[in-house]
């Protein structure tokens with residue numbers, strides 16, 4: 001028996017993450033932290049990773 005049970009297989013098509021601007025709430029999908037907010041121009045320190053819970057919201 002070589003079947004691995006319990007191995008968490010996460011299908012990752014790309015490394016994109018959802019970055020949310022704390023200032024205007026816009027969500028930017030990017031693999032890297034945006035340099036600034038495309039909407040309000042807030043600096044990158046205002047971004048958090050959105051949807052880190054892992055359950056994945058339907059878009």
Ligand SMILES: [Zn+2]
Pocket residue numbers: 021022023024025026037038039040041042
């Ligand atoms: Zn913003």
